[in-house]
Amino acid sequence: MSKNISRRSFLGAAAAAGASAVAAPAFAASSNSSAPAKWDDEVDVVVLGCGGAGMMAACQAHDAGGKVAVYDAGKSPFHTATNLCGGLFTAWGSKLQNADPEGKKDSWQQFAEDIMAYGNYMSLKEPVYCFAKNSGKAFDFLADNGLAKHHLEPYAGHSRLRAHRQDSFKGRDYIEVLVKLLDQRGIKINHGMGVTRFYFDPETNTVLGVQVGEGDKAKNVKANKGVIMATGGITGTPESLDSWVPSVAGKGVAIGGPKNDGTAMRIAVRDVGVPLSHMQYIASYPCGIVINGRNGPYCRWWFITNNGGILVNKNGQRFITEKEGICHVTPHLAFQPEGCHYVLTD
DSSP: OSSOOOOOHHHHHHHHOOOOOOOOOOOOOSSSSSOSSSSSSEEEEEEOOOOOEEEEEEEEHTTTTTOOEOOOOSSGGGSSHHHHHHEEEEEEEHHHHHTSSSGGGOOOOHHHHHHHHTEEEEEHHHHHHHHHHHHHHHHHHHHTOOOOOEEEOTTOOSSSEEEEETTOTTTTHHHHHHHHHHHTTTEEEEOOOOEEEEEEEETTTTEEEEEESOOGGGGEEEEEEEEEEOOOOOOHHHHHHHOOOOTTTTTTTOOOOTTTTTTHHHHHHHHHHOOSGGGGGOOOOOOOOSSBBBBBBOOHHHHHTTTEEEOOOOOOOOOTTSSSHHHHHHHHHHGGGOOEEEEEOO
């Protein structure tokens, strides 16, 4: 665990967590002061966000001997993007993959190559390598602590069998395990306490801590070792969806809790001073059914196309192969009539 966190490392974490650098609402400029008059609390590690990434980070920091505080703008870990996912966890080197003859053919280098190729080689190599090497350990940590039954399946964009899927097809299974693990460690999630400011010292290039909560609940928390951003939800409201994912602006279905709006990343840019990189390429999955304005149920169309369904636009034309990675479909939607598609199946 490093003592200080640099601007580059800090914003790298923000980039891994979230989305696009497009026009955003204005925020009041922060004070030049690098620290508050007094700290209300002091810990080793502050974790922002209580989805899968945030709670996993909190467990790891605690197990490394750190005092940890978790803050989240929402009301429950079951309102996070992890809970809304389809239970997919791509990983190399897990016990499950190593027990499969096809899975044994994989390597972390091939995993990293697939990730970078999927993103047209715009990824930073070092964090991709770190993720690829440690992904199996992360999955095994969950599996060894009571994760519900799961299996391996092929997945678009991956050249090897490494997609670990919950049999329930629900991300809720991951949340349930991590909530239990936090409880065992005595780590409390402070809900309704989203970040409102980062305290940054330009002289030492260090994030000193954060301000969380608003009004009477606001408090300044010093982080002696570092601040971890795991605030990845960006599609919780129509406004945030349109701002972060312009290819579906005005048309996409908002999916997630209302606090999943990417505000924390904008505050980080404002206070720490380094812009998010390559976020204009974010592609939210086009998988909502519009039945009530900008709201509607989540429908994972790739479950259907994997069994023979096809994607067509409003004119009945197939505009992309169904085996294309799901993030690659979104940019094509902007050029289709009314920006929508249909899934046809028998």
